Amino acid sequence: MIQNFFCFLFSVSLISGSLLAQTPPKELEIELHPEQAFQTIHSFGASGCWFAEPIGAHWPDQKKEHIAELLFSTEKTENGSPKGLGLSAWRFNIGAGTAEQGDSSGIIEPNHRVESFLGENGQYDWSKQPGYQYFLKKASDYKVPNLIAFVNSPPVFFNKNQLGFLQTKGHTTNLKKEHYKDFGHFLATIVQHFDNEGYHFNYLSPINEPQWDWHGEFGHAKQEGTPYSNEEMFEVITEVNKALKKNKSATKIVIPEAAMLTYLTDENGPTSDQINTFWNNKSKLYLGNLSHLATYVAGHSYFTDGSNEQIISVREKLKKSSSAYNLDYWQSEYSLLGNGYLEGEESRSTLDCGLFLAKIIHHDLVVGNASAWHYWNSFEPGDWKKDTRYYLIALEPNEDWSDGSYAVTGNFYALGHYSRFVRPGMQRIGLTRSDQATAIEAAEGVMISAYQHPATKETVLVVINYTEDYYTLKINGESAEWYNQYITNRSNRFKYRGDVQSSFIQLMPRSIYTLVSD
Structure with a gap:
């Protein structure tokens, strides 16, 4: 019995953090x-893509309300622990209409198909995307200070192939040139509608990861998306700016949402060196004088995490380039997409994933001087216990997605150590x-x-x-x-x-x- 008592004391001392280490x-x-x-901290955020729709539209109220609390609450439990992440930014996906196409969309996963507010008849239906709207409104209820609308693809009927993705490889946008202006009007109309409803989008991101060709075999495509060259981006963003200006909107445009941070400063190809391309006033594609363009450069930290040397050198170069044009760097999308998080192991625990995520956040803030840091994705189906590389909350849905269970991951906790306590307006x-x-x-x-x-x-x-x-x-x-x-x-x-x-x-x-x- 005495032996058991000392074993108990030893285990308690380890948990409490005493110094009984070897x-x-x-x-x-x-x-x-x-x-x-x-830098002054702007926000920590996350995206509600894909699975916000079935959860927000169909899951029982108690469960989806608790998920919203996990994401947005700044309150504490009775023991003083945080109830939620206290996100200070929420990213809302404006759909292209692939959900209405169903299997004819060519996108294999039904939940990756998204409705469009605009119909091919030119009429808007504001009842569309009810699940996405649920979380948008919850974010507003929790007083999340920054709402951000982003786009993967223009409406399918504006596109060359009438689909939400490209069927052929290449680096020309799927958006028809004659619809550039229509696309701008479409986005400005959506922003204005939600303004009128009391849900103001502080920022609009019209283009996402323009470097990827978003090519897919029909019936096996993964999601909505389209590439853009820098020249096409210049023309499209100019039209979006005109539409927002015409509506006297207070919403700011955020670009370029580069697929990797290296595309902001170098790389080759039609969508590279984007900081110099869009913010150097001697560039023929200079956008820095647009009335609604934010002074933020947005990029994604994917595939720049293969080693500590790469993590640091890429962000040092980005800081130097963005500072030259007085731009704040936003890390606007990241999950453990590459294999850098494995660090030589075959698989990782949920805590290991969280620790690696914390390392990336640290370096984006300390080396890259990021003022905003946003995660992809808030929730996806998966096992919360291991290799939780893509999401903050793991979902276990039933067959028709009308209900399910869920659990938070190591990534959730890692982001929370920043998002809940490092609040907008603080300075590093x-x-x-x-x-x-x-x-x-x-x-x-x-x-x-x-x-x-x-x-x-x-x-x-x-x-x-x-x-x-x-x-x-x-x-x-x-x-x-x-x-x-x-x-x-x-x-x-x-x-x-x-x-x-x-x-x-x-x-x-x-x-x-x-x-x-x-």
Whole structure:
């Protein structure tokens, strides 16, 4: 019985984070430098693509309301843990009408077909996309400050092949040139309608990942999508700007939603070097003078995560290029699409996936200087326990998608350590480390970033211990002596762990901490 009692004490001490590890903890001190202010945080967000429709339109109220709470709530449970991610941006997909086509759309997955508000008869039907609209309205109810509308393909009847994707390989848009103006009017009309309904889209993204050809064999295509050359983008965005200006809209256009960050600064082909192409006033495709173009450059972090060296070098180059034109970088879409997250393993646990996601968020913010960071996708069918690479919430639907179960993943917790606490208007601030770790060394060890609200001086630190080692962390140079502590690791998930002194913070192995000044 005494032996069992000591075994119990040992297990409790490990869970509570005491220092009963086999080796002494490593020591790390940091000093905060609020006088060094970098980017102002705009938002952390996610997309509601594809499966917002069946969930929002058909699932029982209690379940879909709880999913909305998981995504948008900034409240806490009785034990102090967050109820939700507190997303500060929500991305709404404007459909192309492939759902109305059914199997004739050529898209294999029914839930990847999306309705269009505009019919081929020229009439608008605002009852379309009811599931998508459910989550849009929930985001508004939760006072999510940034609503963003994005487009994968123009309406199918504006397209050359009357489909939502290309059947042949190439790099010319599927949108007929005679419908460029119609496409602009279509988007401006949708924005105006939702404005009138009380749901203002702060931003409109008319083009998505123009570098991919979105080619698919009929009956096996994966989703709506179309490529664009830079020249075609210039013409289309000009028409969208005209339509918004005519409607006296307050909505801003965000471009170019590059499929990889490298397309923003270099690469070859008809849709490359997009920062210089669209924001250099000597370029023949200069868009920087458009009245409704936002001063943000949006790109996707896919396939730039193969190694720590690649993660850092790509984002260093992006920061230099965007800064040259006084542009804020938005990381507007990412999931663990490539194989970089495996890091040499055959498969990864949901915690491993979350830790890798936290690493990418850290580097986009600290190296790339991103002011916004948005995830793809909020929810998809899958197993929440392993290789949760594509989604925040894993779905297990019934056969007709009228109901189902769901569970949050490691990615959910990783994003939440930023989205719930690093709020819009905060600024990333400087810090120095006692170990003087290089960016590469930090990426393999302990990654730390700090944020402060310029008015309230509330300070937030996000700390990622990527190692199997214990650390003790001491924070210097900040007036706050106590921090509220939230942790995700092998035994805790996004959990409030009470107050902790800045002079002695213990970091457990393979863990993410958020520390909020008390």
